Amino acid sequence: MKLCMIGTGYVGLVSGVCFSDLGNTVYCVDKDREKIDLLNKGIIPIYEPGLEEILRRNYKQKRLIFTTDLKFAVQKSDIVFICVGTPTKKNSNSADLKYVFQVANEIKKYISKYKIIITKSTVPVATGDKIEKILQKLKKKKIVDVVSNPEFLREGEAIKDFVSPDRVIIGTASDKANKILKSLYLPIVKKTSRYLRTSRRGAELIKYASNGFLATKITFINELANLCEKTGVDIKDISVGMGSDERIGERFLRAGPAYGGSCFPKDTRALLDTAKQFSTNLSIVNSVINSNEKRKLLLTKRVKKILKNNFKNKKITFLGVTFKPNTDDMREASSLFMIPYFAKRGSIINYFDPTGSKKEFSKIKRVFYKSDIKSACYNADIVIIHTEWNEFKFLNFKNLIKNKNFKIFDLRNIYSPNKMKKNNISYHAIGR
Ligand code: UGA
Secondary structure, three states: OEEEEEOOOHHHHHHHHHHHHOOOEEEEEOOOHHHHHHHHOOOOOOOOOOHHHHHHHHHHOOOEEEEOOHHHHHHHOOEEEEOOOOOEOOOOOOEOOHHHHHHHHHHHHHOOOOEEEEEOOOOOOOHHHHHHHHOHHHHHOOOEEEEEOOOOOOOOOHHHHHHOOOEEEEEOOOHHHHHHHHHHHOOOOOOOOEEEEEOHHHHHHHHHHHHHHHHHHHHHHHHHHHHHHHHOOOHHHHHHHHHOOOOOOOOOOOOOOOOOOOOHHHHHHHHHHHHHHOOOOOHHHHHHHHHHHHHHHHHHHHHHHHOOOOOOOOEEEEEOOOOOOOOOOOOOOOHHHHHHHHHHOOOEEEEEOOOOOOHHHOOOOOEEEOOOHHHHHOOOOEEEEOOOOHHHOOOOHHHHOOOOOOEEEEOOOOOOHHHHHHOOOEEEEOOO
16 A cells, blocks of 8 residues: 655654555655655664664665655555644643644645545544544545544554554544555454554544553552552562452553653643543543652652762762663653752762763753763762663672762662672662
8 A cells, every 4th residue: 555654753754664564655754854864864863673674674675755745745645644743732731733733734735536544643532523624625525534543652662562563443434444444454463453443532532541541550550669668568579469460460560760751741641631621530640640740759859868868969870861761762751850950959960871962961060971881880879770771780780889888779670679688789779
């Protein structure tokens, strides 16, 4: 099939590249010429393990076309995916849909034969209705169907998630569109994964409900970790003990810092906003958002306690600063709150991240990027393991750190408290 992905951000690029690998011809469009030029050279502007190789392979086969020419790409395609950003509006919880509507207004000029228009961007309930209104003349002529097909890709695991999804959600009232999309997804909907057809509004809400629930699961275990710290129970046992119940499931029960990234914080806020618009009380989601925000401060207080109430001139090392491993994404990472907090109180921060230095910290006094683990740890009073990259999992801290009284604060519970104790290391973790 011939597909057009509008927007070569995370969702558009990963989906476009993976669809081309299934044998489709994919036109990836972006207004950003620099980005398109890079992609045409085989360079990807995001950090996603394995993506560049698949891109190059399909580019060579001419199944992937990168262009700024929206008209050309839309006219060539049978299915048009809208994959532009839906960031949170300033001073509000609601998703900003201006880019989505801009695209709908532009593409309507280029459609003269049947096409399926799909929102893959995360959009609030009833956005599809509004897009259909923009395209109403074409809808009347029966040459468009507007469908919701949310994505469930995790950064760092996106290719795996695309190729073996737990489910593919298609929201449409059109049998014709459904039939076409079923055959598009056939190669990846294996026996074990579900192809679920629902209403368009249903598909839009499934996306928010999923992210809202996962954020709730994480927040639940994080709050229980606080209780474990006071009761001498190990949160890891709680996660396994609870998670072994199939009804609960063990994934997304890892206690840690506040959840971050470009999705959970934004989508929980937007879900709350939608509920407000429809006069519905989603008090659980509201609590999750508040609890997650408070968690950032709570963790800094723990550091304060570990450092015996003294931040001044303390050397604090951060191992990893991104919101999770296998990504260079800094959006809503806990480190964005913690590092400036400590620096402002007189600490000296050295950080190392496998994806390099971060512009977010470049102008903050007393914050320094170190290009390897050893130089980041050398002088440390405390090492904070912020992100669970594999390369942080087998460190010999006694060899790395000069200061004899150093402390470790493991926000991801990577290390064994018993082994640390045996080695006489002052080790602090989450919920244990
Ligand atoms: C998330 C969802 O997992 C995807 O299904 C969804 O498609 C995507 O959002 C999206 O809406 O586009 P992502 O933001 O890439 O994916 O990251 P996750 O792996 O879900 O992690 C989010 C945050 O939760 C991270 O800060 C991570 O460290 C934290 N987390 C995750 C925990 O603290 N504990 C866990 O057990 C799992």
